């Protein structure tokens with residue numbers, strides 16, 4: 001039985017007001033970051049200065065094979081940093097990966113962790129860091145909210161895509177090897193101490209990945225900014241800067257992957273957007289997007305690209321003021337708030353089109369829609385402070401609107 005609409009709204013908004021107060025005690029911080037082409041070569045000297053010596057490097061075996069990690073390791077050797085390499089092949093990190101990584105960490109006397117790779121590698125390394133402070137707990141026991149509650153070893157995150165923002169977030173999504181359940185460890189102690197934004201690492205990304213990960217970052221910023229309640233001035237500022245950086249650079253990075261300035265700006269945009277949604281939260285774009293990923297394997301960024309304009313339009317007048325402010329930041333004009341908001345949504349659609357991304361999906365099956373609604377609603381209500389609270393019929397309308 002679904003709650004009547006007014007009761008659902010009251011429940012969600014009350015929950016959000018209480019959590020807003022709780023958020024002031026959560027210890028959100030922003031990682032310090034090194035930024036610039038070739039910065040990974042200087043990480044060794046930087047860590048040495050900070051007194052960090054024994055490092056576990058967590059990365060993907062493909063990255064090592066392609067020689068992408070070597071410049072950093074050479075820098076470690078120049079600076080006399082001892083390191084142990086732990087590589088993984090899995091796309092999504094599992095609890096077995098975390099256990100293996102922790103064993104390597106312990107057996108080699110490591111005292112800090114450097115994760116270099118996409119969101120999955122960084123999440124896996126965060127899992128290892130959580131184990132380092134709770135060696136007797138299983139990954140399943142650490143999953144959930146605020147289970148780490150203790151400072152992790154010095155942690156450096158080096159993203160090789162510009163999208164997920166894992167280098168700034170509280171979360172590590174790990175799949176349990178026994179049950180196949182995918183769940184997050186969420187704790188502000190998992191926010192990395194340092195991040196390195198080196199655009200040379202993203203130069204080899206194929207255009208499709210550049211497009212979809214970039215749209216994921218945009219979805220983080222737009223959802224965080226249009227959300228109510230949790231943001232402080234910092235999240236609002238970071239979300240606006242992220243939107244401007246992505247607006248000005250996504251097509252440049254898509255069209256010329258070797259444009260280091262555009263790559264750098266996209267990385268910074270993704271980083272700011274990641275920090276904005278860490279406190280400000282995401283919304284229905286993510287909640288529905290996760291169901292498309294779970295049921296049909298739709299890539300996260302692709303789901304975000306398609307859903308973002310549909311969901312923002314569905315919010316209607318409630319989101320106009322905030323979207324108009326984002327339009328202003330990007331120099332997108334209009335006679336009033338509604339016009340500006342709609343022009344901003346159209347810009348997202350046009351950018352998708354220019355990058356060859358679809359505006360709808362043909363994968364959604366009739367038989368799955370009820371399940372999608374249940375999952376999306378469960379993820380989002382009451383946690384996400386979206387501009388308009390939806391009940392089942394609203395989710396259904398939106399899902400129908402993205403079907404081909």
Ligand SMILES: [Fe+2]
Nearest residue numbers: 164216220286
């Ligand atoms: Fe995302």
